[in-house]
Amino acid sequence: MNFITWSIIAAEIGFWIVIILGLTLRYVYNFKKMGSFFLLLTPVIDLFLLIVTAIDLLKGGNATKSHAIAAIYLGVSIAFGKSIVRWADEKFLYYIKKEGTKPEKKTGFAYARNSLKGSFQHLFAYIIGAGFLLILIYLVNDADRSSILFETLKVWSLVLGIDFIISIAYFIWPRGK
Numbered sequence: 001m002n003f004i005t006w007s008i009i010a011a012e013i014g015f016w017i018v019i020i021l022g023l024t025l026r027y028v029y030n031f032k033k034m035g036s037f038f039l040l041l042t043p044v045i046d047l048f049l050l051i052v053t054a055i056d057l058l059k060g061g062n063a064t065k066s067h068a069i070a071a072i073y074l075g076v077s078i079a080f081g082k083s084i085v086r087w088a089d090e091k092f093l094y095y096i097k098k099e100g101t102k103p104e105k106k107t108g109f110a111y112a113r114n115s116l117k118g119s120f121q122h123l124f125a126y127i128i129g130a131g132f133l134l135i136l137i138y139l140v141n142d143a144d145r146s147s148i149l150f151e152t153l154k155v156w157s158l159v160l161g162i163d164f165i166i167s168i169a170y171f172i173w174p175r176g177k
Contacts, residue, residue: 004056004066008073011049015042015077019085023092039085046077050132057136062145067136068152075129079121112170119160119167126160 018041026035053070057063093100106114133149140146 002064002066004053004064004070007049007052008066008070011045011073011077014045014048018042018045019088022085023088023096027092027097042077042081042085046074046081050074053136054139057139063136063140063147063149065148065152068133068149071129071132071136071149072125072152072156073129074132075125075127078128079125083121107176108174109171111175112167115167115170119164122160122163126156129156 018038022035022038022041024035025031025038029035049070053067057067090100090103094102130153133153137146137149140149
C-alpha cells in the first residue's frame, strides 16, 4: 500500500476516534465544551488528507486509485460529516448513556424522503469530490498520469445516478416494516 492509502486509513480511523472521544467527553464525563471541540476536529482530518494528496501529486507522483478515493472520501466526509456525527450522537445517547428515545426505523414515505435526502447529500459529496478530482487533474496536467481520476469521475457519476433512481423508486414502491 502506498502513502496515500495509509493516509486515507489514518483519516478514517482519526475521524471515528475524534467522534468517539468527543461523545465520551460530552456525555460520560460531562465535558460538553471539550467534547464539542473534538467533534469539530473532523474537518481538520479532511484538510490533512487534502494537503497530503495534493502534495503527493505536485511532487510528480502518478495519480492512483488511492488519490481518487481520497477525493471521494473528502467529498463524502464533508457532505455526510454532520449527519454522521448527529447519527452517532443519537446512538451513543440511547445505547451507551441509556437516555433519550430509541432511534425509530423509518418505513414508507418517511423512508423514501430520508433516502432522497441522502441522495442529495451524495450529490453534494459528488460536487465536492468531483471538484477536488478536477483540481488534481489540473495540477497533474498530464492526461496519461491522471487518467484514473477521469475514470473514477465517470464511475462515480454512474453510481450517483443509480442512487437517485433507487431513492425515487422508494416513492413508487414504499419500503415496508
